[in-house]
Amino acid sequence: MRADARRNYALLLAVATEAIATEGADASLEQIARTAGVGSGTVRRHFPTRHALLEAVFRGQVDTLATRAAGLAAHPDPRAALLEWLAAVTSFASTVRGLAEALNRDHAADPSEPHDHCATARLTEAGAPLVSRAASALTPGVTITDLLNLVTGIALATEHHPDPAAEATRLLHLTVTGVSPAPAE
Secondary structure, three states: OOHHHHHHHHHHHHHHHHHHHHHOOOOOHHHHHHHHOOOHHHHHHHOOOHHHHHHHHHHHHHHHHHHHHHHHOOOOOHHHHHHHHHHHHHHHHHHOOOHHHHHHHHHHOOOOOOOOOOHHHHHHHHHHHHHHHOHHHOOOOOOHHHHHHHHHHHHHHHOOOOOHHHHHHHHHHHHHHHHOOOOOO
């Protein structure tokens, strides 16, 4: 990218991040362009779809969650590792406005649209080894997709709660009881 294109990209990403944090995943692309002082065509060149914009905005946070999953892969208690990671994903999704909606849109996106770096694909790839390691502690048939759908639903359900993180954590604990009851001691 040329220097001016790199500056525009960085500016658009910063403005979009703020707009999405304030307005959610449906933040106006035209308003983002106006705030950044560029034309809507510039936005479209850098982010041809809303999905591409959301992916760019959340890339760093999703990468952090993927790194955390990799760090938990060698945890001596596979169930505890999975639950720790799910709690982190739930916390991110419930407190970062727009992320849960981006995850939800990933599920509804056209299958022919490239998803190499979308939030759901990246989190699925990161969490699958944790689910695999914890399989004996999970209800038979539970998949990473199931768990990410639950987390997304919890985050969407708590988005307007006065304390979304606390409520999301409470609902995750209720869910875990049904998905993976603690082993009897």
